Each structure stands twice: as structure tokens, then as C-alpha cells.
Amino acid sequence: MPADRALESLANSTLLVPFRGTTAPRWVLDAAENGLGGVCLFAFNITGPEQLRALSDQLRAAGGDPLVSLDEEGGDVTRVWHSDGCPYPGNAALGAVDDVDLTERVHLSLGAELAAVGINLDLAPSVDVNTADDNPVIGTRAFGADPDLVSRHAAAAVTGLQAAGIAAAAKHFPGHGSTRQDSHHVLPLVDADLDLLESRELAPFRAAIGAGVHCVLTGHLLVPGLTGGGPATFSPAVVGELLRGRLGFDGLVITDALEMRAASADIGLPEASVRALLAGCDLLCLGASQYEDVVAAIRAAIVAAVREGRLPVERLEDAAERVRRVRSWAAEPAAAPPDPSVGAEAARRAITVSGALPALDRPLVVECDAPPGMAVGAVPWGLAEGFGPDVVRVGADGAPAGPEGADAVLAQAGPRSLVVVVRDAHRYPRTRALVERLTAARPDTVVVEMGLPVWRPECAAYIAAYSASRASGRAVTELLQGTWTGASTA
Structure with a gap:
């Protein structure tokens, strides 16, 4: 012993x-x-x-x-x-x-x-x-x-x-x-x-x-x-x-x-x-x-x-x-260099668009908060990097957004285009109810899913990114702002 x-x-x-x-x-x-x-x-x-x-x-x-x-x-x-x-x-x-x-x-x-x-x-x-x-x-x-x-x-x-x-x-x-x-x-x-x-x-x-x-x-x-x-x-x-x-x-x-x-x-x-x-x-x-x-x-x-x-x-x-x-x-070092372009390439290639993406007029981007899992933690996600002050977050402290906020969102949007961003909306009934109210009032709404695209509302265009990473947020932003147009259609 x-x-x-x-x-x-x-x-x-x-x-x-x-x-x-x-x-x-x-x-x-x-x-x-x-x-x-x-x-x-x-x-x-x-x-x-x-x-x-x-x-x-x-x-x-x-x-x-x-x-x-x-x-x-x-x-x-x-x-x-x-x-x-x-x-x-x-x-x-x-x-x-x-x-x-x-x-x-x-x-x-x-x-x-x-x-x-x-x-x-x-x-x-x-x-x-x-x-x-x-x-x-x-x-x-x-x-x-x-x-x-x-x-x-x-x-x-x-x-x-x-x-x-x-x-x-x-x-x-x-x-x-x-x-x-x-x-x-x-x-x-x-x-x-x-x-x-x-x-x-x-x-x-x-x-x-x-x-x-x-x-x-x-x-x-x-x-x-x-x-x-x-x-x-x-x-x-x-x-x-x-x-x-x-x-x-x-x-x-x-x-x-x-x-x-x-x-x-x-x-x-x-x-x-x-x-x-x-x-x-x-x-x-x-x-x-x-x-x-x-x-x-x-x-x-x-x-x-x-x-x-x-x-x-x-x-x-x-x-x-x-x-x-x-x-x-x-302990043996490897000499592989990183490829700064491959993350953007992968994020763009993953995106699919259902419906016809409309021309956007000064879009208001509404992000529906979702509770982060223990494995994920509090990591930034969404489109704020590209849209800045045109982004509003509904739902607080990771709580799913609810339908009672729809009127306030619609009033804030006014005649502007409306983009609604969700993450795993299929898991949150209150988020789905909010999105359904928004799209019923504004059929020209674009919905962006940055989680799994399991649930799909009636809307002008539905964008599936399959990821809430920074790379995916940038790729979606490029698509919405017209600086990249190569997304596949579903």
C-alpha cells in the first residue's frame, strides 16, 4: 500500500x-x-x-x-x-x-x-x-x-x-x-x-x-x-x-x-x-x-x-x-493557426429564410428575453451590436416576455418595420403569445429565431439562425441590413 x-x-x-x-x-x-x-x-x-x-x-x-x-x-x-x-x-x-x-x-x-x-x-x-x-x-x-x-x-x-x-x-x-x-x-x-x-x-x-x-x-x-x-x-x-x-x-x-x-x-x-x-x-x-x-x-x-x-x-x-x-x-504544442473567417462563413451558411424578406424601413428590433440555462450562463445574444438604439428587450432578468407587452411594442414601432427576435420560442408559451399578437397586428413582421426553429408563427418572413452566438447575430444583421443576401430559403 x-x-x-x-x-x-x-x-x-x-x-x-x-x-x-x-x-x-x-x-x-x-x-x-x-x-x-x-x-x-x-x-x-x-x-x-x-x-x-x-x-x-x-x-x-x-x-x-x-x-x-x-x-x-x-x-x-x-x-x-x-x-x-x-x-x-x-x-x-x-x-x-x-x-x-x-x-x-x-x-x-x-x-x-x-x-x-x-x-x-x-x-x-x-x-x-x-x-x-x-x-x-x-x-x-x-x-x-x-x-x-x-x-x-x-x-x-x-x-x-x-x-x-x-x-x-x-x-x-x-x-x-x-x-x-x-x-x-x-x-x-x-x-x-x-x-x-x-x-x-x-x-x-x-x-x-x-x-x-x-x-x-x-x-x-x-x-x-x-x-x-x-x-x-x-x-x-x-x-x-x-x-x-x-x-x-x-x-x-x-x-x-x-x-x-x-x-x-x-x-x-x-x-x-x-x-x-x-x-x-x-x-x-x-x-x-x-x-x-x-x-x-x-x-x-x-x-x-x-x-x-x-x-x-x-x-x-x-x-x-x-x-x-x-x-x-x-503538453505538446500544436501549430494550427486560427481562421478568422470560418465562424462568419458557418453562421451565414446556417441561416434559412421562409417567406419573402421585405424591405425594412427604420426597423424596431424587439428581442424577447429567455432564461439562460445553467450551462449557457449570462452571455450576450441578439442583434444589439448591429442595431444599437433600435433594439428593445422585452421580458426582464431572463423571464420570458408576455403578451401583455404587445400594445406598448406596437405603439413604439408605429409605422416603422418590426423585427421580433426570439430564442427557443417553442419552450415559452408567453413568448409565443406575445409574438402571435404582434404578427396578427403587423403581418409584415419579420421573426428571427436564434434557438431551435421548432415553432413558426404566421409572419412575412421567418429567419432561422440555429445559434445565438455573436457570429450568428452578425450574420442575421447583415441579412436584415442588406449587406449580405446569400441566405438559403426553406
């Missing part, structure tokens, strides 16, 4: 920790010196590219080449560009275009930008097959609802990221796309037997593995017949038998954030960490708000589980070795 210091180092190597601030605190630097697996950065750690590069360099200078990771999916889920919006559209837009070369180029460029600021592990891409329109957590993060389409774009995204020297993590295994609950809050149900899982949820993971993905990230999901009453992250049947055995994955298994209620609400983070390691996970993503004291308690719980014989030391050593292999690979 290794000595306590050696066991603590092994336990450290399985941890992907958060911290507050734009420089690393002493406890993180000490942990890095003692084998820390890596850190997971969030928007509150990032003020700009120079600061992020300095932070990454500070972490590596502490020793051990820890993984420096974040969730940079492109599109709505962005950390590097959280203050302005992402210059690349997300997966739904890429799936709508359905050009795997474009998807690879987008991810190669995105990966090159991450590498330039010192990131070497991206907790992306999402390869979930989004078959539930009302899915509250995936939506535009998925390439689409067809397993074959998602599979070919999953492989392309992995290829692009890893060609830039960024270890990719296909998520959320075994698949979050058919759920109607958010695992940040509850344990979602994947209502599928093994045959359906095989043909639908697992197909993109097979494709990602075939493309050489270094990491797979588990989802905190309830899968009848496999996970018992707990999440997939704690299930040897999912991690060991399904992922390792059936799919043949020999790389690094990362957990989704263990602070999520679907994982640790009833048992606490130290116990959740031990159960994830027992199930076969290797790197424990702790979440956004678990700091020094909690990390120390988790490390102590792992060491105690080994000492008590509950967690075999060989399992801990195996996890540490898998982390070491990815750290070693990711």
Missing part, C-alpha cells in the same frame, strides 16, 4: 478543480506541484486573452503540466468569449449546414484560439442526439436529432479540435438528448432500452471514438436497466461494460460536474467522488463553486476509501495513469 503522501498525490491526479479569481490561489498551485490532474475554468476566471494566457502559464509553472480546461462548445456555451458572445456558431448551426469539412474547420480554428491562450482540454463537443424538442439543457448544443448526422459531425469536431492540440471530450455519455429534465437540478431519465441506445445515443460516441477522441465525459443520467436508481456516472454497467467494453474506449473518462444535483444532492461531493472512481471514471470535474476545503475533503475521502479497502489502489493508479497520458499528449 502506498504511503499517505503517495496516495494523496494519486488522489490529486484525479481532480479537475475550480477556483475563484483571475490568478491561481496558493492552494491550487500547491496541488499542481503535488500531481493535480487539472483545473476547470469558468467565465469568472477570464477577463481577456492576455490574462488567460498568463493564468495558464502560472498554472503550468507550478509543475506537473496540469490540464487547463473549460467548456468552449462554440455557439451559446462559451467561456473565452463570455463577455461579447462567441465568434463561432454552435453545433445546431453546423448540423443545419451539414458540411463535415466546415465543422472540422470551425473546430480547428476554435481549438487554435484555445491553444493560443493556454487551454489544452476542451470539455466538448456535445455529441448528444437531441430528439426531445423541449430538452431544457441540450437544444442548440447538439448537431441535430438524427444519429447519422450527429455521428459524422462528432467525428469532424473531434478531428478539428485535436488537430489543434486540444484534447476533446465527447459528452454527455451515454446521451442527454432525449431527456426533458436538466441534470443541474434533477436526475434526468433516458427512456431507452439497450437496442435504442445502441442505434441512437451511442452512435455518435462510436464515431468520436473512431476519430480518436482522447476523453469521454459522462452525464448524470438515469438509464433504466443499466444504472439502477442512480446516475450513469456512478454505474459500472455504463462506464465499464458499455463505454469500455461494448464501445472499446480506452481513453480518459471525465465526470460531468459532480456538484450538480443529479450527482451529489443526496450524498455529498466526497462520496460522489469515490463512487465515480469505483464506477470507472478517471478525472473528477467538481463544478464551479467547490474550493479548497471541499477539495481537501474529497481528497481525504478518496484516500480513506483506499485505506479501508473500498476503493482498490489499482483502480486509483489506473485513473491516474489515464490522466497522465492525456496530460503528456496535451
Whole structure:
């Protein structure tokens, strides 16, 4: 049995920790010196590219080449560009275009930008097959609802990221796309037997593995017949038998954030960490708000589980070795340069227009606010960059706009053209009611959907962008202002 210091180092190597601030605190630097697996950065750690590069360099200078990771999916889920919006559209837009070369180029460029600021592990891409329109957590993060389409774009995204020297993590295994609950809050149900899982949820993971993905990230999901009453992250049947055995994955298994209620609400983070390691996970993503004291308690719980014989030391050593292999690979810099034009190209190609786009006269742009999901956070979206003072936001503090605001909007618009911008309107009855009142009074209204184009009102023209990224907002603005006219028609 290794000595306590050696066991603590092994336990450290399985941890992907958060911290507050734009420089690393002493406890993180000490942990890095003692084998820390890596850190997971969030928007509150990032003020700009120079600061992020300095932070990454500070972490590596502490020793051990820890993984420096974040969730940079492109599109709505962005950390590097959280203050302005992402210059690349997300997966739904890429799936709508359905050009795997474009998807690879987008991810190669995105990966090159991450590498330039010192990131070497991206907790992306999402390869979930989004078959539930009302899915509250995936939506535009998925390439689409067809397993074959998602599979070919999953492989392309992995290829692009890893060609830039960024270890990719296909998520959320075994698949979050058919759920109607958010695992940040509850344990979602994947209502599928093994045959359906095989043909639908697992197909993109097979494709990602075939493309050489270094990491797979588990989802905190309830899968009848496999996970018992707990999440997939704690299930040897999912991690060991399904992922390792059936799919043949020999790389690094990362957990989704263990602070999520679907994982640790009833048992606490130290116990959740031990159960994830027992199930076969290797790197424990702790979440956004678990700091020094909690990390120390988790490390102590792992060491105690080994000492008590509950967690075999060989399992801990195996996890540490898998982390070491990815750290070693990711320490080698890649020379891929970013392509500043590919984000705009992808955003434009994704846009479709239904109906005849009218000539606009001094348009009033009405943006219907929508609650941001936990994964997305408070990232700017919409057309304010291009239309400035001609934009009004209805709905407050992320609350869906309601129909009672229609009269005020119509009075403010007067004879001007009216453009109404929504995000996932199919999920918000009050937003739909507002839009229907506006379009009934003004049939010449243009409606822009920056989420999934599931619901379509009667209107003069309906624009689907498939993304609320900055790139997509700019592309829609160009279309409305007539500086770009190449959108496809539906």
C-alpha cells in the first residue's frame, strides 16, 4: 500500500478543480506541484486573452503540466468569449449546414484560439442526439436529432479540435438528448432500452471514438436497466461494460460536474467522488463553486476509501495513469493557426429564410428575453451590436416576455418595420403569445429565431439562425441590413 503522501498525490491526479479569481490561489498551485490532474475554468476566471494566457502559464509553472480546461462548445456555451458572445456558431448551426469539412474547420480554428491562450482540454463537443424538442439543457448544443448526422459531425469536431492540440471530450455519455429534465437540478431519465441506445445515443460516441477522441465525459443520467436508481456516472454497467467494453474506449473518462444535483444532492461531493472512481471514471470535474476545503475533503475521502479497502489502489493508479497520458499528449504544442473567417462563413451558411424578406424601413428590433440555462450562463445574444438604439428587450432578468407587452411594442414601432427576435420560442408559451399578437397586428413582421426553429408563427418572413452566438447575430444583421443576401430559403 502506498504511503499517505503517495496516495494523496494519486488522489490529486484525479481532480479537475475550480477556483475563484483571475490568478491561481496558493492552494491550487500547491496541488499542481503535488500531481493535480487539472483545473476547470469558468467565465469568472477570464477577463481577456492576455490574462488567460498568463493564468495558464502560472498554472503550468507550478509543475506537473496540469490540464487547463473549460467548456468552449462554440455557439451559446462559451467561456473565452463570455463577455461579447462567441465568434463561432454552435453545433445546431453546423448540423443545419451539414458540411463535415466546415465543422472540422470551425473546430480547428476554435481549438487554435484555445491553444493560443493556454487551454489544452476542451470539455466538448456535445455529441448528444437531441430528439426531445423541449430538452431544457441540450437544444442548440447538439448537431441535430438524427444519429447519422450527429455521428459524422462528432467525428469532424473531434478531428478539428485535436488537430489543434486540444484534447476533446465527447459528452454527455451515454446521451442527454432525449431527456426533458436538466441534470443541474434533477436526475434526468433516458427512456431507452439497450437496442435504442445502441442505434441512437451511442452512435455518435462510436464515431468520436473512431476519430480518436482522447476523453469521454459522462452525464448524470438515469438509464433504466443499466444504472439502477442512480446516475450513469456512478454505474459500472455504463462506464465499464458499455463505454469500455461494448464501445472499446480506452481513453480518459471525465465526470460531468459532480456538484450538480443529479450527482451529489443526496450524498455529498466526497462520496460522489469515490463512487465515480469505483464506477470507472478517471478525472473528477467538481463544478464551479467547490474550493479548497471541499477539495481537501474529497481528497481525504478518496484516500480513506483506499485505506479501508473500498476503493482498490489499482483502480486509483489506473485513473491516474489515464490522466497522465492525456496530460503528456496535451503538453505538446500544436501549430494550427486560427481562421478568422470560418465562424462568419458557418453562421451565414446556417441561416434559412421562409417567406419573402421585405424591405425594412427604420426597423424596431424587439428581442424577447429567455432564461439562460445553467450551462449557457449570462452571455450576450441578439442583434444589439448591429442595431444599437433600435433594439428593445422585452421580458426582464431572463423571464420570458408576455403578451401583455404587445400594445406598448406596437405603439413604439408605429409605422416603422418590426423585427421580433426570439430564442427557443417553442419552450415559452408567453413568448409565443406575445409574438402571435404582434404578427396578427403587423403581418409584415419579420421573426428571427436564434434557438431551435421548432415553432413558426404566421409572419412575412421567418429567419432561422440555429445559434445565438455573436457570429450568428452578425450574420442575421447583415441579412436584415442588406449587406449580405446569400441566405438559403426553406
